[in-house]
Amino acid sequence: MKLSHSFIKTLREVGKEETAKNAKLLIRAGYIxxxxxxxxxxxxxxxxxxxxxxxxxxxxxxxxxxxxxxxxALQQPEPWLKTNRWDSDMDIWFKxxxxxxxxxxxxxxxxxxxxNMLKTYISSYKDLPVYVYQFQTKFRNELRAKSGxxxxxxxxxxxxxxxxxxxxxxxxxxxxVEEAYMRIFNRLGIGEDTYETFASGGIxxxxxxxxxxxxxxxxxxxxxxxxxxxxxxxxxLNDEVLKDLGVKCDELESTAAAEVGNIFPLVYKxxxxxxxxxxxxxxxxxxxxxxxxxxGVSRVMGVIVEKYADxxxxxxxxxxxxxxVHLIGIGSAGEKAALDFYQQxxxxxxxxxxxxxxxxxxxxxxxxxxxxxxxxxxxxxAEKSAEITERATxxxxxxxxxxxxxxx
Amino acid sequence: MKLSHSFIKTLREVGKEETAKNAKLLIRAGYIxxxxxxxxxxxxxxxxxxxxxxxxxxxxxxxxxxxxxxxxALQQPEPWLKTNRWDSDMDIWFKxxxxxxxxxxxxxxxxxxxxNMLKTYISSYKDLPVYVYQFQTKFRNELRAKSGxxxxxxxxxxxxxxxxxxxxxxxxxxxxVEEAYMRIFNRLGIGEDTYETFASGGIxxxxxxxxxxxxxxxxxxxxxxxxxxxxxxxxxLNDEVLKDLGVKCDELESTAAAEVGNIFPLVYKxxxxxxxxxxxxxxxxxxxxxxxxxxGVSRVMGVIVEKYADxxxxxxxxxxxxxxVHLIGIGSAGEKAALDFYQQxxxxxxxxxxxxxxxxxxxxxxxxxxxxxxxxxxxxxAEKSAEITERATxxxxxxxxxxxxxxx
Numbered sequence: 001m002k003l004s005h006s007f008i009k010t011l012r013e014v015g016k017e018e019t020a021k022n023a024k025l026l027i028r029a030g031y032i033x034x035x036x037x038x039x040x041x042x043x044x045x046x047x048x049x050x051x052x053x054x055x056x057x058x059x060x061x062x063x064x065x066x067x068x069x070x071x072x073a074l075q076q077p078e079p080w081l082k083t084n085r086w087d088s089d090m091d092i093w094f095k096x097x098x099x100x101x102x103x104x105x106x107x108x109x110x111x112x113x114x115x116n117m118l119k120t121y122i123s124s125y126k127d128l129p130v131y132v133y134q135f136q137t138k139f140r141n142e143l144r145a146k147s148g149x150x151x152x153x154x155x156x157x158x159x160x161x162x163x164x165x166x167x168x169x170x171x172x173x174x175x176x177v178e179e180a181y182m183r184i185f186n187r188l189g190i191g192e193d194t195y196e197t198f199a200s201g202g203i204x205x206x207x208x209x210x211x212x213x214x215x216x217x218x219x220x221x222x223x224x225x226x227x228x229x230x231x232x233x234x235x236x237l238n239d240e241v242l243k244d245l246g247v248k249c250d251e252l253e254s255t256a257a258a259e260v261g262n263i264f265p266l267v268y269k270x271x272x273x274x275x276x277x278x279x280x281x282x283x284x285x286x287x288x289x290x291x292x293x294x295x296g297v298s299r300v301m302g303v304i305v306e307k308y309a310d311x312x313x314x315x316x317x318x319x320x321x322x323x324x325v326h327l328i329g330i331g332s333a334g335e336k337a338a339l340d341f342y343q344q345x346x347x348x349x350x351x352x353x354x355x356x357x358x359x360x361x362x363x364x365x366x367x368x369x370x371x372x373x374x375x376x377x378x379x380x381x382a383e384k385s386a387e388i389t390e391r392a393t394x395x396x397x398x399x400x401x402x403x404x405x406x407x408x
Numbered sequence: 409m410k411l412s413h414s415f416i417k418t419l420r421e422v423g424k425e426e427t428a429k430n431a432k433l434l435i436r437a438g439y440i441x442x443x444x445x446x447x448x449x450x451x452x453x454x455x456x457x458x459x460x461x462x463x464x465x466x467x468x469x470x471x472x473x474x475x476x477x478x479x480x481a482l483q484q485p486e487p488w489l490k491t492n493r494w495d496s497d498m499d500i501w502f503k504x505x506x507x508x509x510x511x512x513x514x515x516x517x518x519x520x521x522x523x524n525m526l527k528t529y530i531s532s533y534k535d536l537p538v539y540v541y542q543f544q545t546k547f548r549n550e551l552r553a554k555s556g557x558x559x560x561x562x563x564x565x566x567x568x569x570x571x572x573x574x575x576x577x578x579x580x581x582x583x584x585v586e587e588a589y590m591r592i593f594n595r596l597g598i599g600e601d602t603y604e605t606f607a608s609g610g611i612x613x614x615x616x617x618x619x620x621x622x623x624x625x626x627x628x629x630x631x632x633x634x635x636x637x638x639x640x641x642x643x644x645l646n647d648e649v650l651k652d653l654g655v656k657c658d659e660l661e662s663t664a665a666a667e668v669g670n671i672f673p674l675v676y677k678x679x680x681x682x683x684x685x686x687x688x689x690x691x692x693x694x695x696x697x698x699x700x701x702x703x704g705v706s707r708v709m710g711v712i713v714e715k716y717a718d719x720x721x722x723x724x725x726x727x728x729x730x731x732x733v734h735l736i737g738i739g740s741a742g743e744k745a746a747l748d749f750y751q752q753x754x755x756x757x758x759x760x761x762x763x764x765x766x767x768x769x770x771x772x773x774x775x776x777x778x779x780x781x782x783x784x785x786x787x788x789x790a791e792k793s794a795e796i797t798e799r800a801t802x803x804x805x806x807x808x809x810x811x812x813x814x815x816x
Contacts, residue, residue, distance in 0.1 A: 006475060007529045007538040033525050035480045041525065042478040050478075067414060070450040070458075072443045073481070073545065074502075074562045094482075096502040096514070098561075099549040106504070106514075117441050117449065121415045130415040137481065137545065141507040153506075154482045 001044070001323065001346070004353045008043055010364050021217065022302040023148025025309050029367045031322075038145025038153030040298075045350075045368070048322035050156065053297055054135055056187045056319060057158050060180045064173070066133045066160055071113050073137060075105045079112040082273045092140040106139035111292060114161050115270045122288065124279045125165050129173065133160035135297065147217060149302040150258060160293040163271075165278065170289045174263060177293050181211055181261050184295065189317030190303055194260060197222050198232040198245065204267030206244075207236070211261035211295075215306050218258035225251055260300050266290040308392070314369030315392050323350040324408055326370035326391075328361050330377035337376045337386075341404060348408050366391070372407055409452070409731065409754070412761045416451050418772050429625065429717065430710040431556025437722055437775045446553025446561030448706075453758075453776070456730035458564065461705055462543050464595045464727060465566050468588045472581070474541045474568055479521050481545060483513045487520035490681045500548040514547035519700060522569050523678045530696065532687045533573050537581065541568035543705065555625060557710040558666060568701040571679075573686065578697045582671060585701050589619055589669050592703065597725030598711055602668060605630050606640040606653065612675030614652075615644070619669035619703075623714050626666035633659055668708050674698040716800070722777025723800050731758040732816055734778035734799075736769050738785035745784045745794075749812060756816050774799070780815055 008030035018024050018034060026032040031046035042050055058068065080086035086093075086105070094106040107113065118130060138157045145153050160177070164170040178196060185194040190213050197210040210233060212222050221234040230247045234254070242249055270276070271288040280286050301320075308315035316322070327349050329338025335353070342351040350370055352361045365373045373389040380387050385398040388407060399407070416438035426432050426442060434440040439454035450458055466476065488494035494501075494513070502514040515521065526538060546565045553561050568585070572578040586604060593602040598621050605618045618641060620630050629642040638655045642662070650657055678684070679696040688694050709728075716723035724730070735757050737746025743761070750759040758778055760769045773781045781797040788795050793806040796815065807815070 005473065007526065007535065007540065009529055009535075011528070030529075033528070035482065035521060036484050039480040039482045041480055041521070044475045044477060047476055047478050065413065067452045068455055069452060070455050072447040072449055072562050074444065074447045074547070076444050091507070094504040094512070096504045099499070099551045104502070113443060113449070117443075118415065120419070120441070121417055121438075127415065127417075132415065139482070143507045154480050 001349075002342075002351050002353050004355075006044060008045065010367050018148070019146060020148030020150065020302075021309065022150060022305040025305055025314055025367075026149070029314055029369070031314075032149065036153075038142055038151065038155075040149055040152070045322040046301075049301055049316070049320055050297060052320045052322070053188060053300055054158070057184055057295055057297070058135075060184050060187075061133050061158070061160060064131070064176045064180050066131045069132050069134050071107070071110050071117075071134055071136060073106050073139065075107050075113060077103055077105070079116040079274055080105070083112055083270055084273075085112065092142065094139045094141045107136070108138055108140045109294075110134070110136065110159055111161065111266065111270045111290075112274065115274045115276050115290070118163060118288075119274070119276055122163065122276065122278055125281060125286075128163060128165045128278060128288065129169055130163040131160065131173065133158060133293075147219065147302070149298045150217065150306075151219070152298060155299065156297040158295040158297055162291040162293070163276070164289045164291075165280070165286065166289055170265065170291055174265065174291055177263055177291075178209065181263070181293075181295070185211060185213075185260065187319050188300060188304065189320065190260065190300070190307060193307060195222070195224065195228060195231040195257075197257075198230075198236055198241065199262070200233070200236050201265065202269065204269050205265035208262060208264040210259045212257035213260050213303050213307070214255050214257045215303060216256050217306050218256040220257050220259055221254055222257045223252040223254045258299065258303050258306075259296075260303055261293070261295040263293045264291060266292055309369070312363075313367030316369045316371060318371050321369070321371050323370050324348045324372065325350070326365045326368060326373045327351045328358070328365065328373070328375045329353070330358050330375060332378075333381050334375075334377040337381060337401065338374075341374075341376070341401075345405075345408055374404070374407070376401075409757075410750075410759045410761050412763075414452060416453065418775050426556070427554060428556030428558065428710075430558060430713040433713055433717055433722055433775075434557070437777070439722075440557065444561075446550055446559065446563075448557055448560070453730040454709075457709055457724070457728050458705060460728045460730070461596060461708055462566070465592055465703055465705070466543075468592050468595075469541050469566070469568060472539070472584045472588050474539045476542060477540050478542050479515070479518050479525075479544060481514050481547065483515050483521060485511055485513070487524045487682055488513070491520055491678055492681075493520065500550065502547045502549050515544070516546055516548045517702075518542070518544065518567055519569065519674065519678045519698075520682065523682045523684050523698070526571060526696075527682070527684055530571065530684065530686055533689060533694075536571055536573045536686060536696065537577055538571040539568065539581065541566060541701075555627065555710070557706045558625065558714075559627070560706060563707065564705040566703040566705055570699040570701070571684070572697045572699075573688070573694065574697055578673065578699055582673065582699055585671055585699075586617065589671070589701075589703070593619060593621070593668065595727050596708060596712065597728065598668065598708070598715060601715060603630070603632065603636060603639040603665075605665075606638075606644055606649065607670070608641075608644050609673065610677065612677050613673035616670060616672040618667045620665035621668050621711050621715070622663050622665050623711060624664050625714050626664040628665050628667055629662055630665045631660040631662045666707065666711050666714075667704075668711055669701070669703040671701045672699060674700055717777070720771075721775030724777045724779060726779050729777070729779050731778050732756045732780065733758070734773045734776060734781045735759045736766070736773065736781070736783045737761070738766050738783060740786075741789050742783075742785040745789060745809065746782075749782075749784070749809075753813075753816055782812070782815070784809075
């Protein structure tokens with residue numbers, strides 16, 4: 001991508017009503033645009049990051065047998081009335097009205113419609129297990145939305161749902177998801193700060209599990225033992241749970257953390273009221289055993305920003321970066337050599353070919369946060385080289401033009 | 409994809425409230441699921457078709473300089489009040505309320521927020537032209553929605569917007585889009601039935617242009633001369649237009665058609681009330697000259713179904729098909745050879761490895777509509793061959809196993 005051909009610009013200032021570091025930086029760098037509190041548009045570079053995050057999640061979901069689908073945002077009341085989540089349980093609905101009559105809502109999550117839909121496809125134990133997931137824009141009518149893209153009124157989520165005959169099959173898959181999630185967070189660059197955390201399980205299960213990334217802007221508080229082998233959400237910090245997990249209160253420390261994923265044994269919570277059943281081998285009707293597994297895609301992007309950004313701007317881990325290389329040519333020979341290299345690898349390179357002073361381009365490269373900056377100038381060309389700078393560390397080296405492809 | 413691993417099933421019957429051929433077939437074949445009239449979920453094969461259509465459009469949009477972004481569905485009233493489209497002009501809003509107070513709407517289109525956003529990025533003639541597009545779920549509160557995925561209350565659209573300094577630049581780009589659209593419809597397999605059609609232009613332009621695909625289920629009526637060099641929408645069939653286009657009423661024939669795309673010279677319709685201006689080279693403030701360009705992605709999928717389907721089921725053109733090959737092994741040696749071939753090319757093949765009779769598999773292959781069916785049986789293996797059947801024509805031939813890769 002040539003910056004001269006893009007409409008995006010870096011901005012000096014961001015409206016003062018925006019207080020979250022992640023959103024301020026992403027707006028300044030031209031990755032996102034704020035429509036209202038909790039609703040952001042994704043501009044070309046921001047959309048590339050989102051798509052990279054989605055692709056990593058997609059690969060890991062497919063690897064454990066997930067099938068990708070896409071449900072609707074518009075929801076009719078019926079299935080949600082059966083599970084008691086239309087009126088009483090959730091205060092986060094955006095509700096609307098059909099012109100032809102009847103109330104509708106915008107899905108804040110999708111257990112009900114997916115469970116309901118699968119009644120068409122599941123009738124026998126031979127039809128199970130089923131693992132379906134989607135990347136879906138969710139709508140939640142948050143009273144406050146002050147954390148930038150960490151908490152949206154409209155946000156992108158990956159939600160996976162499992163449908164099994166029994167607890168043992170469910171638990172084996174649940175464990176596969178636990179492992180897939182850690183692979184995902186490692187690939188996304190937040191693995192070392194992300195801990196699987198005990199959280200409350202609801203009616204049917206003792207615990208659910210959250211994936212909490214330690215960050216000062218996180219809205220949750222987690223407690224952990226010294227070597228972080230036991231991590232739990234504040235909401236389950238009680239004597240019974242401590243005994244259960246074999247830890248004592250005074251050996252725990254606490255920190256703020258952001259929930260980037262959660263996995264939940266739903267058991268019969270939705271399948272029972274919605275009547276999702278199957279015939280077992282003996283012909284008996286049985287209720288399907290369910291689980292749900294979420295990752296907040298746009299929230300993950302925000303957490304990555306919060307973790308890596310420094311006082312110069314964004315810093316992207318390689319796997320999610322919008323481009324591999326930020327390329328700047330200086331002087332006429334440098335500009336020409338840069339353009340040559342760009343034209344051979346245009347999908348992987350962000351070329352700053354704008355009519356600006358080098359200093360402005362360097363500042364923008366720092367703000368945009370592409371992992372490797374490459375500068376080709378008349379000076380480096382005198383040594384048949386280009387200057388390579390790692391955004392994260394500032395480390396510099398010279399590479400000959402012939403070696404330049406090795407960084408892609 | 410192995411059918412034995414997928415939750416989808418072909419269905420014998422579809423609820424009788426569904427009357428559209430496209431939706432009935434897509435539901436029976438397990439491509440989509442009906443949530444309510446005008447809102448359909450996309451199941452694995454349906455989502456693949458949607459993604460294939462998007463990718464073709466994306467390639468052509470990028471080729472003419474389009475930059476992909478993603479706006480929000482949630483809309484605040486302000487910009488729409490300025491253009492008079494919040495209350496009076498459009499009766500198709502879904503409106504909702506913020507928990508913290510204030511009315512919101514779900515975007516039925518995106519001229520206002522995109523124009524409004526670009527005020528941040530456009531200040532000088534040097535910032536123009538700008539061409540941005542998105543694939544966005546649109547919400548329209550249709551009173552009736554009886555055409556399956558041809559007319560949705562929630563549907564996927566590609567919308568492109570152009571921002572130019574002047575009419576000449578605009579018209580050059582407008583012409584590029586006309587050509588890109590015909591390339592898109594050709595690649596999608598509906599080019600020969602799709603005509604660029606004169607339609608009404610609104611306040612600022614005499615005409616807009618629609619891309620109308622001739623189909624008996626289309627909701628529009630178009631008129632055309634003998635060699636179809638002049639095609640116009642019924643809405644502009646009047647003496648002035650006929651004179652303008654140099655045709656006479658009695659030489660025109662009419663037919664039903666579905667609008668799969670439209671392109672529109674907006675001129676100053678949105679930039680003026682929203683104040684999107686730039687400084688020209690002499691420092692004078694000028695209003696940005698706009699155009700908009702839509703393609704109904706899910707509608708196109710429906711039109712493809714309507715055009716190609718036969719009495720056995722769906723028929724997909726090669727470029728949009730969910731898989732290239734539908735593979736069936738019969739008998740133990742046939743099943744083993746099929747599995748071998750599948751494992752080498754699993755991304756391109758739909759393998760029916762279910763425990764069903766061959767006749768049922770053949771019927772399902774016809775219903776699912778993958779372009780090429782390959783059957784490997786003990787009988788074909790005796791000739792070291794596989795049987796190839798074109799779904800569209802029924803033409804059959806034998807290919808040796810070694811030659812089989814040539815069909816991918």
